[in-house]
Every structure is written in C-alpha cells, then in structure tokens.
Amino acid sequence: DTEVTQTPKHLVMGMTNKKSLKCEQHMGHRAMYWYKQKAKKPPELMFVYSYEKLSINESVPSRFSPECPNSSLLNLHLHALQPEDSALYLCASSQVNRGGSEQYFGPGTRLTVT
Amino acid sequence: LAKTTQPISMDSYEGQEVNITCSHNNIATNDYITWYQQFPSQGPRFIIQGYKTKVTNEVASLFIPADRKSSTLSLPRVSLSDTAVYYCLVGSINTDKLIFGTGTRLQVFP
Numbered sequence: 001d002t003e004v005t006q007t008p009k010h011l012v013m014g015m016t017n018k019k020s021l022k023c024e025q026h027m028g029h030r031a032m033y034w035y036k037q038k039a040k041k042p043p044e045l046m047f048v049y050s051y052e053k054l055s056i057n058e059s060v061p062s063r064f065s066p067e068c069p070n071s072s073l074l075n076l077h078l079h080a081l082q083p084e085d086s087a088l089y090l091c092a093s094s095q096v097n098r099g100g101s102e103q104y105f106g107p108g109t110r111l112t113v114t
Numbered sequence: 115l116a117k118t119t120q121p122i123s124m125d126s127y128e129g130q131e132v133n134i135t136c137s138h139n140n141i142a143t144n145d146y147i148t149w150y151q152q153f154p155s156q157g158p159r160f161i162i163q164g165y166k167t168k169v170t171n172e173v174a175s176l177f178i179p180a181d182r183k184s185s186t187l188s189l190p191r192v193s194l195s196d197t198a199v200y201y202c203l204v205g206s207i208n209t210d211k212l213i214f215g216t217g218t219r220l221q222v223f224p
Contacts, residue, residue, distance in 0.1 A: 004157070042201055042214035043158065090157050101205075102148070103212075105157025 004106035006091050012112045015081060021109045023074040023091030032074040033103065034066060035090040043090055049074060050096075081113045118202045118215035125221050132189045134218050136202030139183050147178060147185045148203040150214075158201060158214075162187065189220075197222045 004025045013019050023032065031050050035043035048056035049068040057066075063085075065077040074091055088108040094101035119137040126132045138147070146165055150158035162169060164176040164185070175188040189196060202215040 042217050044214075045212060088155070092157065102160045102163065103150075103158075105159065108155070108157055110155070 004091055004093055004104050006089075006106035006109050008109060009107065010110045010112075012114060013078065013081065014114055015083075017081075018077070018079045020078065021076040021089055021091075021111075023076075023106055024072055025093040025104070026072055027093065027095075027104065028071075029093035029095050029104070030071060031094045031096055031101065032068060033092040033094075034074070034076050035092065037088045037090055037108070039087075047076075078111075081111075083113050086111055086113045118204055118213070120200075120202055120215050120218045122216070123219040123221065125223065126192055127223050128193055129191050132192050132196075132220060132222075134187045134189075134200055134202075134220070135184055136187070136215060137184045138202070138204050141182050141204055142206055144206045145182075145204045146206075147176065147182075148205065149174070149176065149187045150201045150203060152199045152201065152217075161200075192220075192222050194222050194224065196220060 007022045011019060033048050034046040036046055037043045045058050046060045047066040052068045052071055063080050067075040088110055090108045091106045092103040094103045117140060146163055148163040149161040151161050152158040162171055162174045162176045164178050166178050166182060169176045177186040197220060199217045199219050201217045203212060205212045
C-alpha cells in the first residue's frame with residue numbers, strides 16, 4: 001500500500017469554526033509533512049514530524065495546530081482561520097526525514113474559509 | 115538553502131522529447147535533486163532523483179552536469195497525459211527542509 005489518504009476532500013468553514021484535517025499512511029514511514037498550496041503556486045512546507053516529534057514549524061500562525069497521535073496518523077487542527085488561509089492542504093510522508101527522501105503525497109483537502 | 119529557477123511554462127506535441135531545466139547555483143555538497151509531477155487538484159508525485167551525472171528510470175531521465183549548478187529532466191515521447199506542472203526540488207540530507215521550485219507548466223498538444 002503506497003497510499004496517503006486525507007479527509008475530508010473538501011471543507012468549508014467560517015472564521016469562528018474549529019475543524020480538523022486528517023492524514024493517514026500505512027507504509028511504515030517515520031516522517032510526515034503538512035504543506036499549504038495556493039492556486040498556481042508551489043507547495044509550501046508548514047510542519048514536519050519525524051518519529052512522531054515535531055521537527056520543523058515554518059513559522060506558521062498558531063491558528064494551525066498539528067498533532068501526530070502515532071506514526072501512521074497526522075492531524076491539522078484549525079481554529080479562527082482567515083479567508084486568506086483558503087488553499088489546498090497536502091499531507092505527505094517519507095521513510096525518514098531527509099532532504100533526499102522520496103515523499104508520497106495525499107490528494108489534499110481543499111479548504112475554503114468564509 | 116539552494117534556490118531553484120525553472121521556466122514558467124513549456125509547450126510540446128505528442129511524441130516529442132521534452133527537456134525541462136532547473137537552475138540551482140547555490141547547491142550544497144549534500145544536496146540531492148528531485149523532480150515531482152503534479153496534476154490539478156492532486157498531490158505531487160515523485161518522478162526521479164539524482165545526485166550527479168545521469169539517472170534513468172522507466173518514465174524519465176535526469177541529467178546533472180559536473181558542477182551540479184543545474185539539472186535537466188528529460189521526458190521521452192510525451193503524451194497528452196504528461197500535461198502537468200513539474201517541480202524541481204533541492205534537499206539536503208543534513209537538514210529537514212525541502213523547498214519546491216516555482217514549477218514548470220508543461221502543455222502537450224495533439
């Protein structure tokens with residue numbers, strides 16, 4: 001199984017809502033990532049978990065809160081978002097957290113903040 | 115961190131070979147070069163990775179000159195389904211950071 005799954009596929013939320021994005025992989029990968037991608041732009045790294053510990057936080061606003069409950073799951077908790085946070089949120093995993101590791105991406109969650 | 119530069123877009127016709135070049139003048143000794151393909155509303159997909167000289171797999175070749183300041187992704191005999199955005203990625207084995215390049219939008223015509 002070389003698949004990374006993400007739920008939900010689409011999410012519309014108001015600025016006062018609290019929601020969560022979920023990501024799952026069963027490839028035994030020990031590194032998991034969250035990226036944000038705006039239209040016609042490259043993915044931007046947000047967070048990296050390595051062996052279930054947060055190893056990179058790219059100065060992301062606190063309204064985004066990552067969580068890695070175990071080695072297969074990655075969550076992104078959302079609270080008090082702004083309309084400019086609307087984007088495609090991508091989850092990825094790799095065997096280890098190294099610059100040369102092949103990353104497997106999920107299909108993404110399309111988030112719209114109203 | 116090595117910054118990458120790619121052409122914004124390229125056009126080709128079915129059956130032709132397409133070469134997409136990525137410039138990474140500040141590449142470090144421990145950096146690898148990786149290329150990803152992305153279709154609309156999907157996550158990027160790994161194509162190929164290399165460190166130096168030439169790497170070939172079943173879908174593409176990657177050419178890296180001796181100075182490693184650039185790399186070229188070669189797609190042999192493209193088809194309409196190769197229409198996508200292609201990203202060049204430079205990542206170090208010594209850091210956790212990965213930075214995608216600006217991407218090249220390839221359009222293949224019949």
